[in-house]
Amino acid sequence: MIQALLEYEFIRYSFISGVIAGLIAPLVGTFIVIRRLSLIADALSHVTLGGIAFGVYLSSIFTVTINPLITGIIFSIMGALGIERLRSVYKHYQELAIPIIMSLGIAIGIVFLSLADGFNQDLFGYLFGSISAVSINDLLLIAGIGLIVILFIFFLYKELFMVSFDEEYANVMNINKWIYVAFIIVVALVISASMRIVGILLVSALMTLPVASAMRITSSFKQLMIVSVIFGEIAVIAGLFLSFHLNISPGGTIVLVSILILLGTILLNRLGVSRNGSRAQEV
Amino acid sequence: MSEAIFELKNISYTYKDKLEHTPALKNINLKIDKGDFVALVGPNGSGKTTLIKLILGVMKLQKGEIYIKGDNHQKYASWQEIGYVSQKSNSFAKGFPASVSEVILSGLTKQKGLFKRFSRKDKKRLEEVLELLDIQDLKDKNISSLSGGQTQRVFIARALINRPSILVLDEPTVGIDNQHVKEFYDVLLKLKKQSVTILLVTHDIGVVVDHANEVACLNGHLHFHGTNHEFKNLGEAELSKIYGFPLQLVSHDHDRECCV
Numbered sequence: 001m002i003q004a005l006l007e008y009e010f011i012r013y014s015f016i017s018g019v020i021a022g023l024i025a026p027l028v029g030t031f032i033v034i035r036r037l038s039l040i041a042d043a044l045s046h047v048t049l050g051g052i053a054f055g056v057y058l059s060s061i062f063t064v065t066i067n068p069l070i071t072g073i074i075f076s077i078m079g080a081l082g083i084e085r086l087r088s089v090y091k092h093y094q095e096l097a098i099p100i101i102m103s104l105g106i107a108i109g110i111v112f113l114s115l116a117d118g119f120n121q122d123l124f125g126y127l128f129g130s131i132s133a134v135s136i137n138d139l140l141l142i143a144g145i146g147l148i149v150i151l152f153i154f155f156l157y158k159e160l161f162m163v164s165f166d167e168e169y170a171n172v173m174n175i176n177k178w179i180y181v182a183f184i185i186v187v188a189l190v191i192s193a194s195m196r197i198v199g200i201l202l203v204s205a206l207m208t209l210p211v212a213s214a215m216r217i218t219s220s221f222k223q224l225m226i227v228s229v230i231f232g233e234i235a236v237i238a239g240l241f242l243s244f245h246l247n248i249s250p251g252g253t254i255v256l257v258s259i260l261i262l263l264g265t266i267l268l269n270r271l272g273v274s275r276n277g278s279r280a281q282e283v
Numbered sequence: 284m285s286e287a288i289f290e291l292k293n294i295s296y297t298y299k300d301k302l303e304h305t306p307a308l309k310n311i312n313l314k315i316d317k318g319d320f321v322a323l324v325g326p327n328g329s330g331k332t333t334l335i336k337l338i339l340g341v342m343k344l345q346k347g348e349i350y351i352k353g354d355n356h357q358k359y360a361s362w363q364e365i366g367y368v369s370q371k372s373n374s375f376a377k378g379f380p381a382s383v384s385e386v387i388l389s390g391l392t393k394q395k396g397l398f399k400r401f402s403r404k405d406k407k408r409l410e411e412v413l414e415l416l417d418i419q420d421l422k423d424k425n426i427s428s429l430s431g432g433q434t435q436r437v438f439i440a441r442a443l444i445n446r447p448s449i450l451v452l453d454e455p456t457v458g459i460d461n462q463h464v465k466e467f468y469d470v471l472l473k474l475k476k477q478s479v480t481i482l483l484v485t486h487d488i489g490v491v492v493d494h495a496n497e498v499a500c501l502n503g504h505l506h507f508h509g510t511n512h513e514f515k516n517l518g519e520a521e522l523s524k525i526y527g528f529p530l531q532l533v534s535h536d537h538d539r540e541c542c543v
Contacts, residue, residue, distance in 0.1 A: 155397075157400070158388075158392045158395065159397065161381075161389055165386065165389060166389075168341055169367065169441075170392075171340070172339045172341055172367050174340070174362040174393065176397070219382060220381060220385055220423070220425070221381040224380045
């Protein structure tokens with residue numbers, strides 16, 4: 001694959017977007033997991049599918065080509081805002097917002113896909129990830145999103161930590177409410193950026209599995225973020241290599257590597273590496 | 284005349300459900316001055332926590348007005364002056380992957396302001412509060428690996444790290460052993476000497492009458508608000524009326540305890 005990386009532009013684009021996704025998905029995933037919102041990523045990825053289908057449909061009825069990634073991002077952000085709104089409507093059943101938005105996303109996806117004349121090769125790439133579909137425009141979009149996400153987390157880390165750890169205390173301290181909305185929009189952006197490589201159906205795995213693995217062996221939040229990103233990158237790079245050599249969709253291989261890492265950390269945990277033990281510090 | 288920190292005027296609050304309306308607070312008027320150490324006591328379900336949450340703006344006021352340092356509490360902007368320890372602090376800490384230092388430092392979030400990161404000075408302040416609450420050895424531990432009492436001390440440290448001039452504490456000593464409860468009250472008395480205003484919700488009446496200078500008894504209504512000496516002199520009949528069951532203050536050497 002290294003030779004292919006040097007030789008072919010499209011492999012390079014995929015590899016770079018994969019590395020960006022491997023960084024930002026677990027980074028944002030850390031906050032999603034600890035806020036117990038893991039399923040939100042799933043709901044939003046399905047909404048993104050609706051957006052992509054809408055983009056494909058628009059392209060099929062108009063003569064101009066619309067990048068479905070853009071309509072995907074727009075739908076994903078609208079879905080994110082919808083979830084935040086519904087969470088305040090169903091105060092005691094906040095998780096209800098997730099299946100509502102998720103089914104809406106799938107429904108929109110099915111309707112527009114049917115209208116746009118069904119399943120095509122492109123869509124297969126969106127669903128399961130693709131190593132050959134990343135264009136330079138996609139890459140620039142993904143890099144832009146990557147930059148926004150990293151700046152967001154760098155500058156608002158302490159506020160994000162506060163609202164994730166203790167929402168009531170954050171309310172008492174009068175921490176700006178827009179952080180919640182900004183966060184969910186960032187989640188939507190990360191999903192759009194990661195789906196080109198991992199695919200819509202598995203994008204939430206890249207946000208949650210590395211974090212679930214890292215949780216087993218870390219004792220502070222900063223460690224958790226760093227180790228999650230390391231696991232995310234290992235999964236993406238190893239997954240892309242496997243996908244290239246076996247000539248299959250990268251989504252499956254990336255997630256399978258993540259699952260192997262998860263099993264490894266559970267095993268390591270069982271073997272006696274305590275969460276608070278001195279060896280956790282070395283990670 | 285001393286400066287009023289909290290001024291509550293005609294506060295009423297009713298929990299509204301689809302089926303029933305449960306009044307929790309009725310017509311509460313209360314003024315707490317700068318440097319006061321006020322203990323808020325009352326039986327379970329008497330509205331103590333509701334009152335605290337209304338004051339702190341966590342719950343929406345239905346009726347009445349609350350002023351903090353003379354400002355209507357909706358316009359009050361210096362929330363970083365207030366340190367708060369909630370009743371259920373340690374319940375959500377379970378399973379959270381953060382270290383004790385990270386949790387305590389988060390108490391500085393508002394004071395630092397947006398986009399700023401923690402400095403060396405903040406880390407030095409962290410060391411001071413760790414020492415103040417005698418939890419230096421827990422510094423790098425995972426918060427979810429601590430006992431209930433240890434966790435509670437971490438939350439007290441978080442409330443103190445930004446040097447608050449007002450402290451609101453909702454049953455902060457639940458689950459803490461006697462030795463550390465004593466140390467905790469020593470810390471409170473030290474803060475009181477520095478003119479920190481303290482509002483403490485507690486069931487530990489014996490300790491309250493010794494340390495607080497004012498006591499407010501709540502049971503839907505504000506039944507009593509006066510100095511700790513006046514509270515000590517309340518008769519059995521009056522105390523029983525507030526609590527709804529027979530109660531008397533008995534003395535054990537230096538301490539007084541609340542007995543049924």
